Structures are given as C-alpha cells and as structure tokens.
Amino acid sequence: xxxxxAPVVVVGAGPAGIRAAETLAAAGVRPVVIDEGRxxxxxxxxxxxxxxxxxxxxxxxxxxxxxxxxxxxxxAAAASGRVDHRPESSVLALGDGALQVLGPExxxxxxxxxxxxxxxxxxxxxxxxxxxxPGVYGLGGTQIALKAQGLTFGxxxxxAGSGPLLTLxxxxxxxxxxxxxxxxxxxxLGRQIAALPELLARPVFALRGVAMxxxxxxxxxxxxxxxxxxxxxxxxxxxxxxxxxxxxxRTDCDMVGLGWHLQAETHLADLAGCAFxxxxxxxxxxxxxxxxxxxxxxxxxxxxxxxxxxADGAEVAGRLAAAACLADMGLPAPDAAADLRxxxxxxxxxxxxxxxxxxxxxxxxxxxxxxxxxRCEGVTAGELRKTVxxxxxxxxxxxxxxxxxxxxxxxxxxxxxxVELIAARAGTGADSVGRLRGQAPVxxxxxxxxxxxGCGAAGSG
Amino acid sequence: MIGAxxxxxxxxxxxxxxxxxxxxxxxxxxxxxxxxxxxxxxxTAVLASVPAxxxxxxxxxxRAGFCLMGACQDCWVWQEVGPxxxxxxxPIAEGMKLLTEAPGDWT
Numbered sequence: 001x002x003x004x005x006a007p008v009v010v011v012g013a014g015p016a017g018i019r020a021a022e023t024l025a026a027a028g029v030r031p032v033v034i035d036e037g038r039x040x041x042x043x044x045x046x047x048x049x050x051x052x053x054x055x056x057x058x059x060x061x062x063x064x065x066x067x068x069x070x071x072x073x074x075x076a077a078a079a080s081g082r083v084d085h086r087p088e089s090s091v092l093a094l095g096d097g098a099l100q101v102l103g104p105e106x107x108x109x110x111x112x113x114x115x116x117x118x119x120x121x122x123x124x125x126x127x128x129x130x131x132x133x134p135g136v137y138g139l140g141g142t143q144i145a146l147k148a149q150g151l152t153f154g155x156x157x158x159x160a161g162s163g164p165l166l167t168l169x170x171x172x173x174x175x176x177x178x179x180x181x182x183x184x185x186x187x188x189l190g191r192q193i194a195a196l197p198e199l200l201a202r203p204v205f206a207l208r209g210v211a212m213x214x215x216x217x218x219x220x221x222x223x224x225x226x227x228x229x230x231x232x233x234x235x236x237x238x239x240x241x242x243x244x245x246x247x248x249x250r251t252d253c254d255m256v257g258l259g260w261h262l263q264a265e266t267h268l269a270d271l272a273g274c275a276f277x278x279x280x281x282x283x284x285x286x287x288x289x290x291x292x293x294x295x296x297x298x299x300x301x302x303x304x305x306x307x308x309x310x311a312d313g314a315e316v317a318g319r320l321a322a323a324a325c326l327a328d329m330g331l332p333a334p335d336a337a338a339d340l341r342x343x344x345x346x347x348x349x350x351x352x353x354x355x356x357x358x359x360x361x362x363x364x365x366x367x368x369x370x371x372x373x374x375r376c377e378g379v380t381a382g383e384l385r386k387t388v389x390x391x392x393x394x395x396x397x398x399x400x401x402x403x404x405x406x407x408x409x410x411x412x413x414x415x416x417x418x419v420e421l422i423a424a425r426a427g428t429g430a431d432s433v434g435r436l437r438g439q440a441p442v443x444x445x446x447x448x449x450x451x452x453x454g455c456g457a458a459g460s461g
Numbered sequence: 462m463i464g465a466x467x468x469x470x471x472x473x474x475x476x477x478x479x480x481x482x483x484x485x486x487x488x489x490x491x492x493x494x495x496x497x498x499x500x501x502x503x504x505t506a507v508l509a510s511v512p513a514x515x516x517x518x519x520x521x522x523x524r525a526g527f528c529l530m531g532a533c534q535d536c537w538v539w540q541e542v543g544p545x546x547x548x549x550x551x552p553i554a555e556g557m558k559l560l561t562e563a564p565g566d567w568t
Contacts, residue, residue: 036531036550043530048480048500049500049552050500051483051499051500052480052483052500053480053482054479054480058479088550090531122528122530122532122533123528132517132520132522133522134474134512134513134514134522134523134524134525135474135512135525136527137526137527137528137529138527138528138529138533140528140529140530141526141527141528141529141530141549142529144529144530145505145529146478149480149500149501149502149505150477150478150479150480150481151475151476151477151478151479151505152475152476152478153474153475153476153508153525154474154476155476176478176479177478178476178478231522233523234512235474235512235525254474255474265532372520375527375533375535376519376534376535377518377519378517378519378520408534408537409532409533409534409535412532412533413527413528413532413533443531443534444534444537446544446545448544
C-alpha cells in the first residue's frame with residue numbers, strides 16, 4: 001500500500017465496480033475507476049456505441065431497468081466529478097502500491113491507497129476438436145456481437161456447452177432473427193432437475209429459465225457429448241455429437257458458439273497477492289476473502305471475479321466491498337446486514353446453477369490427442385499428456401515445459417482444461433495439480449508503452 | 462492471403478441483424494477498398510468483408526476473434542503503418558489501412 005494521499009482505485013465498471021464507486025462517492029471518497037470499456041456497464045450491461053438505436057428493452061430484456069439504472073448512476077457520478085473515470089484503459093500489472101495502466105494516452109502509473117478489483121468473468125471453455133477454427137466463438141462473445149454490434153457470424157448457428165448463458169444467447173439470437181440450428185447442452189436433464197430446490201432460491205429467475213428453454217423447442221438437447229466441429233478452410237460446416245441416448249448426430253452449421261458458464265477473471269487478484277482455494281462446485285481456483293470481499297492488505301474483491309453470482313450478486317458485492325473499504329479507512333460505512341443476507345440467497349442459487357450445469361470434466365479427460373487445447377499456440381492434448389509424462393503433473397511446470405497457458409491469452413481459455421488433462425494423466429483430481437500463477441502483463445502491451453516519453457509513447461494497444 | 466474472394470459480396474462472415482441505418486465508413490483491407498458502418502469495431506468491419514482477421518502463427522487456420530471482450534487476444538490485426546490493433550475493442554475509422562497478413566518486412 002502506498003498510504004494516504006493516494007486514491008481508492010476501482011478496476012472494472014460493470015455492476016460490481018459501479019456500485020462500489022457509487023458507495024465510495026456517497027461517503028465523500030472520490031475513486032479512480034479504471035475500465036476497458038468505452039462506456040461503463042461491463043459485459044452484461046454493455047452499451048452499444050453512440051448512434052445505435054435499439055432500446056434497453058431490446059438489448060437487456062427483463063433486466064433493462066437494472067441496466068438503465070446502473071448506467072445512469074455511473075454517468076451522473078462521472079459527469080459531476082464524484083468519480084474519476086478512466087475508460088478504454090487496461091491494468092497491465094500492479095505492485096508496490098501502484099497500477100500500471102495502458103490507456104488512450106499510453107502507459108501511466110496510478111498509485112493507490114486501497115484497491116477494489118471488480119474484474120468480472122470470461123466464458124469458461126472446454127476444448128472441442130476443431131474449436132480453433134475461425135467462426136467458433138465464446139457464448140459471451142456471441143452475445144456481445146449481438147448486443148454491442150447488432151450482428152452474428154453465421155447463417156446457421158450451433159450453440160454448445162452448458163449454463164444459463166447457453167439458453168439465454170439462443171433465445172436472444174432467435175428473437176433477433178438469427179437461425180439457430182441446435183442448442184447442445186452437456187448437462188444431463190437429471191442433474192438440472194436435481195438442482196431445482198437450490199434454484200428456487202430465486203423463483204423468478206428459475207421460472208424465466210424454464211420459459212426460455214421452452215421457447216427453444218426441439219432445438220434443445222440435454223445430456224449430449226460433443227465429438228468435434230467439422231471444418232473446411234473457411235470455418236465450421238457441422239458439429240458432430242452424441243445425444244443422451246448415445247446415438248451419433250450431426251448438425252450442419254457455419255458458426256459455433258461455445259461456453260460452459262463462466263470463469264472468474266483473477267489475474268490481478270493473483271498479482272495483488274490474494275490467496276486462492278480450489279472450489280469444487282465451480283471447478284476453478286477462486287480468491288479467498290471474508291464475506292465483505294476483504295482479501296487483506298487494502299485489497300477488496302467484488303463481483304464475478306470473486307464468485308460467479310451474476311449481475312445482481314455483483315451489485316451487492318460491489319456495495320459490500322466498498323463498505324468494507326470505508327470501514328477500514330475509519331469512515332462511516334453503510335450497514336451491510338441486508339446485503340449480506342441477499343448475498344447468501346444469491347450464493348445458494350448460484351451453487352444450484354453450478355450443480356445443474358456442471359463442468360464437463362469427463363469429456364475433457366477423454367479428448368483425442370490431436371485436439372488443440374491451447375488456442376494461442378496450437379498445443380494439443382497429446383503434447384500436453386507427453387509433457388506430463390516427461391515433467392510431472394504440476395500445472396506451472398507443464399506450462400513451462402509444454403507452453404499450455406503461456407500464450408497471449410495468459411491461460412484464460414486453456415488453463416482449466418489443461419488442469420483436467422494433467423490430472424487425468426496423473427490419475428488425480430483437478431485440485432491436486434496446482435494453480436497456474438498469473439504473470440504480468442495481464443494484457444499484451446506494445447513495447448513502446450515502456451519506452452521513454454517523447455520516443456513514441458502515444459500509441460496504444 | 463486469407464481474404465481470398467473478398468471482392469465477392471457476402472464473402473465475409475458477418476450477418477447483420479439490426480442497426481443497419483448507420484453512416485458508411487471506408488477503409489482499406491489488404492489494399493482493396495472496403496465499406497463498413499460508423500460504430501462498427503475493426504473486427505466487425507473486417508469480417509463483414511472476409512472470413513478471417515489473420516492467420517494463426519501456430520497452425521494452418523485463419524482466426525476471426527473468439528471472446529470479443531479483450532481477453533483472448535485472438536483478434537490482433539496488422540496495419541500498413543503503425544501499431545497492431547485489437548480488433549474487437551477498436552472502432553473502425555475512415556481511411557484505416559488494415560492487413561490480414563503481417564507486412565512483408567516483418568517476417
């Protein structure tokens with residue numbers, strides 16, 4: 001920590017970051033809010049560029065009023081100077097009480113007194129043979145294309161994976177007039193039904209999910225397993241899969257959207273020195289905090305970057321993290337009791353979602369050797385298995401020797417599957433092969449960002 | 462060139478479903494004139510004309526972006542002059558000169 005005089009910095013302007021900033025501003029603390037977006041909202045409430053004309057109702061459906069409220073709160077706070085908004089800026093690294101930030105004006109160092117990380121989540125991906133082909137996207141990416149650009153990337157789309165986003169994106173695409181040929185869910189129907197008692201912690205959400213599922217009709221298939229994405233030079237031509245009864249199926253398509261719910265974006269929490277625990281429910285390593293989001297040493301976490309509770313949970317967690325921060329600064333903080341109760345209910349629901357739509361560990365463990373695991377550098381499952389045989393079953397060692405997790409995405413899209421493959425080879429569980437450590441820079445940066453000013457520091461990535 | 466056949470209409474991968482009344486933006490891709498719309502990202506603009514943004518450095522396939530939220534770094538594209546751009550988070554601008562292959566003096 002750099003001590004008094006430096007600001008409180010919030011990283012991320014999604015639902016968690018916005019509520020954290022609002023809570024700080026209301027207590028008279030003026031936070032710096034660093035965000036990669038051009039406009040605040042995060043991914044879930046992402047706004048299209050200026051000049052687009054669809055209504056919030058069209059963009060965000062039943063969540064429109066929440067999106068509009070968040071945008072309005074943040075825009076007003078930024079316009080009045082109660083928060084110092086730094087849009088289109090990526091935090092590359094942090095250490096010694098300062099963040100290295102790459103923005104439109106180049107790189108700068110921003111010292112902080114306390115730090116609230118609201119870095120959100122990305123799609124949790126399982127490799128499928130052929131997924132490195134152009135025309136295969138994450139489900140989140142598929143949704144962003146529709147929401148922020150009004151488009152999709154194919155005339156006949158197959159969506160595959162599991163989780164709430166699978167159904168939601170399918171319904172949104174259909175509503176927008178896209179042709180969705182099949183929605184392939186690796187979660188067995190029995191698992192989904194068994195999770196219903198937990199899902200009833202949020203009955204409105206559960207019912208909405210059932211209604212959306214009904215709207216998909218015969219396109220939706222539960223309990224499937226994916227064999228491969230068949231491709232030609234241009235992109236996907238079909239998805240080959242097995243249905244729940246074991247029958248071989250094939251669905252023609254020219255675009256595929258993949259995703260198995262979400263994974264927390266934790267690289268900055270890692271660099272900030274947070275401790276991590278393996279969470280069996282989420283099948284991923286998650287940062288350790290107290291219930292308010294305190295990670296220690298003046299660092300606070302909120303939103304999907306801490307626990308995958310979704311947008312409503314992120315708003316609550318953002319308020320809680322800011323309240324903890326204020327209390328630790330010796331300032332009056334809002335009462336947290338009601339928000340903590342809300343968080344418990346949202347957590348129960350979220351665990352129900354995780355149980356209903358599990359990570360497809362067995363499918364990954366059985367991937368053919370030729371499957372590309374690391375999209376960045378084309379490392380295959382076979383090469384990874386050989387690396388385990390040669391160097392041992394520790395994730396960071398396999399990364400050093402076999403380069404899985406070393407590419408330009410910093411392991412975001414291969415590390416969970418990599419861990420599964422390592423564990424399978426070693427005959428152990430995913431929790432026992434270790435956690436891939438984060439490394440700076442957490443986003444690629446041009447070399448010129450580190451050159452002296454005056455020799456071309458104006459460019460940005 | 463991975464943008465083969467780009468002069469043919471519909472050679473790209475983008476299917477526009479909404480927001481079609483925007484002003485046109487002209488840019489160059491691999492030396493050819495292309496059109497996009499104001500508010501398009503570089504990713505949208507390029508994939509409206511050709512099926513891929515670049516070629517993978519480690520495999521035979523083209524790449525067309527993946528996460529669209531700045532996390533996967535799949536969509537970095539070259540310009541004739543100047544730094545590479547992350548296509549999903551950079552708006553297209555009039556007169557950009559983009560390349561789907563590294564410039565000749567790079568490799």
